Amino acid sequence: MNAPPIPEAPRKLRVATVSLGGCFGCHMSLLDIDERLLELIEKVDFDRSPLTDIKTVGECDVGLIEGGLCNAENVEVLRAFRAHCRVLVAVGACAITGGLPALRNHLDVGDMLQSVYGEVPDDPELPLPLNRVLPIHEVVHIDHALPGCPPPADAFWQLLQDLIAGRTPVQAPGLIRYD
Template sequence: MNAPRKLKVATTSLAGCFGCHMSFLDIDERLLDLLEFIEFDRSPLTDIKHCGPCDIGIIEGGVCNADNVHVLREFRANCKVLIALGACAVNGGLPAQRNHLDLRDILAAVYVTEEGLAPGTQIPNDPELPLPLNQVHPIHEVVRVDYFLPGCPPSADAIWKFLTDLIAGRTPHLGHGLIQYD
């Protein structure tokens, strides 16, 4: 009899710091146990550039620019289950702390009025650069999200509990000590 098909998992970091991915790697040797049940599609771990049909999509970070929106929609279109991993994906997190400021003022403060800039420095305008959004949004404001795992970052134990619950077909339940907002 064939072994059960491995679940395909894709991960990405949008407006995040990769801290949630680092925390994911913090499950240490349990990653090997996990690989008995899953295989990675698009992820920083595989360097695959586009997401194919997947069972689980894990999104770190909120949505701060046009590229984030495209990547997030690609994940939603391809993943049966989409997970918001970490504070930024759940509620915008640190990048969203710019939301009460005017975007033009922020760019000007960094590239125009900041002291010590090289002569001729101006706000980057290369067509290859994704356009920043006026405000940073948590991902549930752009696509439907199936599960949320808060934390900055969620601990390795929280990620392990969450994924093992999900893979076993249980509704993920964190409980005290694993659910955290900071």
Template sequence: MSDTRKITVATCSLAGCFGCHMSFLDIDERIVALVDKVSFGRTPLTDIHTLHACDIGLVEGGLCNDENVHVVRHFRQQCKILVAVGACAINGGVPAMRNRYGLAECLEESYLYGVGVADPQIPSDPELPLLLNQVHPIQDAVKVDYFLTGCPPPAEAFLELLTAVLENRAPQMSYALRHFD
């Protein structure tokens, strides 16, 4: 990849909490050094709503419904390098805590029991995405090129990833950049 042109970065959030996106923003003023080298496509961080082909796609969150699967497959098609960002994308993370229970049990516990409303109901609008029986990591649906571990990964890990791609080398994730919490 030439180092004379900008690389384009897009991001998306599936079953996550946006904490990984917030950590990305913790790059803070160091992003100034990247301004001439990186441009952003569709991401919750911009007002760009159309996904175009990009160099790096950062995916936060795992797969909890059929819409997540559709989104990540489309994202994969548009990204040269796809990165699973954070525990939720890599192993399902917090949402995957429901995997030890049946889907019906989860829905009943969430919507019918103890909610304190007069007529509790499990949502059934056909426009709602269909929940998967279990929460899956994104690599169950698409090929992943890099993994940024952590909940969330530190800002320095994002910086190293972008810098490595700009320098046309493999990212060097030191032990300090590999979080498992």
């Protein structure tokens, strides 16, 4: 009698995360799922992320973007995420609206650089800041948004559970926070 076939382990979801013009608070909130992290890594592999220190994004199922677009590098990174991630999620107030960094939008960024630095460095290594801090949906197509500053840990958990299960993420009303 043949042994029953060993079921193939379901492919893990590949997830990349990044903080653009953000404070990493959203990433901290993700870590607040605490011991559920252990459960999560059974189902998820992390690609580029502050958690892995991988510097370039590979082919992924999900990209979580924290922060808005403050400079040219942010734009390039966001585009790389869009090109490599099947599903892109705007995480937190800054990604969704520009957030706190966007408070500078009514001032001229060139004038500010001059008044702070005097002689403004022209090193090509330094990404140039944008005239205005932009929410990420202005530049690439975003599939889902996770509001909050930061979104609660349970909101991250719910989103990832939904994506792992192949469901369209739906936020429970209690998890939608704007502050």
